[in-house]
Amino acid sequence: MQTAPVRKELVLVGGGHAHVAVLKSFGMRPLPGVRLTLIARDVATPYSGMLPGFVAGHYRFEECHIDLAPLARFAGARLIADEAVGLDRAARRLHCRRHLPLRYDVLSLDIGASPKPWTVPGAARHTIPVKPIDRFARRWETLLDRLRASRSPQDVVVVGGGAAGVELVLAMQHRTRGLLVRFALVTAEELLPRHHASARRRLMRILHERAIAVHTGAEVVEVADGELVCADGRCIRFDAALWATEAGAAPWLAETGLPLDRDGFVAVDATLRSIGDPHVFAAGDVASVLPHPREKAGVFAVRQGPPLAANLRRALSGQPLRPFVPQRRFLTLIGTGDRYAVAARGSWSLEGRWAWRLKQWIDRRWMRQYQDLPAMPGGP
Ligand SMILES: Cc1cc2nc3c(=O)[nH]c(=O)nc-3n(C[C@H](O)[C@H](O)[C@H](O)COP(=O)(O)OP(=O)(O)OC[C@H]3O[C@@H](n4cnc5c(N)ncnc54)[C@H](O)[C@@H]3O)c2cc1C
Structure with missing residues (x-):
């Protein structure tokens, strides 16, 4: 529950894999004087690791999607179900499709990737x-x-x-x-x-x-x-x-004046802050971490959540930011649809039903963090 007067506005754009961790973090440990706003195009945000399991029929829709409404409530955040379409950086205003422009002191983007502009005719x-x-x-x-x-x-x-x-x-x-x-x-x-x-x-x-x-x-x-x-x-x-080929960046980013990489993704430094605007952060697929280039994958978005939350807090409190180095090698579990998976790490790989069970355990454990929320601080 917000008791201190609002002095700073933190606006989160998109309820992707990193922002859910930011919401959870601010719910666990609110920052007095900061008002949190989440603007999300879809209030049910999918967890990519479980999406193929949904397609195969192993999960129901709600098992592999996070409902952002209770999570935003837990974080004490305003949830605006709308789509961001532009940024006026001079006035520090986020433009949305329907809602009035939103003022921000610090803005964070976790809006994933979009289909690449269609270059193949038809x-x-x-x-x-x-x-x-x-x-x-x-x-x-x-x-x-x-x-x-x-x-x-x-x-x-x-x-x-x-x-x-x-x-x-x-x-x-x-x-x-x-x-x-x-x-x-x-x-x-x-x-x-x-x-x-x-x-x-x-x-x-x-x-x-x-x-x-x-x-x-x-x-x-x-x-x-x-x-x-x-x-x-x-x-x-x-x-x-x-x-299902490589995706591109949201076209409206090109009009924000933010420095982008050559594929149109927001160029950030190792602290996940834009290299051209100290008020803007980005994580997940939409971010291109210049010192640590990685492929676009949910595992990176997930790992960026906690350091992003910490640096947003630091930016709002005027403290120096800390760099973050993403993982270089990690276990990949590729499901084969029939409750079986291939596990790969570096040059070795194994397969079996156990790999699917391990994947399921990891995925469900991750989802539980955002589905089973602790009791709200100060309320039922
Ligand atoms: C079938 C499939 C399976 C995959 N499996 C894996 C896997 O097993 N492991 C893995 O590491 N990666 C996997 N990936 C890749 C993974 O999906 C992405 O890398 C991951 O989703 C990126 O997370 P994100 O947080 O950047 O964005 P997203 O998860 O895409 O979330 C972005 C959110 O922002 C919202 N949004 C978008 N635009 C706006 C806007 N303008 N305004 C407001 N809200 C907006 C969206 O509604 C969405 O909720 C898979 C991809 C696919 C297609």
Whole structure:
């Protein structure tokens, strides 16, 4: 409960993996005189680690989405269900689609990634984007209904051979067992280009055993109605195509005047503060940590939560910020949809049901932090 007069405004934009930790931290230890506002496009924010499990049918929607309303209440934050669309940095005002501009002393962005501006002709019209991930659960349910209703065999392709594409195609295949659906994975590079050959071999074998066609070196250059056209002339037929390639940055960031990296993500230093504006922080996929470049993955967004919370506190209290070094090596657990997973770390990999159970345990434990909140300080 807020007792001190409001002297500083902290505005959190997006309820991503790092901001949920900031909310929890401010709920556990409020900063007197600071008013917290969360602006979030979706009040149910997905946990990416469990999304393929949702697609496979192992989790219900509410098991893999955090309800931001109770979390914001716990943090003593105002929750505004709206979308940020611009920033007036001179006046320190955040512009939203519907709400009046919001004044801030410190602003933090954790809005994830957006679909890359469509450069492949026809892709926007004929494919289903996987990003932003907060919209994917509903898109999948619509597709599943369509597949269930179909009386003829259906071909589903996933474009993108990274971990997300691989997990998704395996999860979808598991979920549609018994239906007449064939799956294929199409990727411009090799499969799992950022993983070691040992994990890649295991997943190639599993995809093969599950009769999922894998087209590597297949750069899609055009999408027609029902057909992917590749640079080498290959044509791949489909009834439904999911677009799971690398994502881009929200286009409105380019108009904020904030320094961005060459892909349009907010350039921050090791303290997660913008290199060009001391009032702006960024974490998760939207941030490009210049001293520590990493791929876009939820594991980094999750780990940035606590140091981000600490540095937001320091910025609001006028204390020096502390740098943070993200992990370089970590355990990756790639689910295969059938309660089985491949575990990989550096050059070694293993697989089994135990790996799925470990993944489930880690994921559920993470979610519990934001679903089972302690009793509100000073209230029932
Ligand atoms: C199928 C799939 C599986 C994946 N599995 C894994 C995995 O197992 N492990 C892993 O490390 N990574 C995984 N990833 C990658 C992971 O999803 C992202 O790296 C992660 O979600 C990034 O977290 P974030 O906090 O940056 O943003 P997000 O989780 O995308 O959250 C951003 C939030 O901001 C909100 N928002 C967006 N724009 C605005 C706006 N303008 N105004 C207000 N609110 C806004 C959104 O509603 C959303 O709630 C997976 C991705 C996919 C597609």
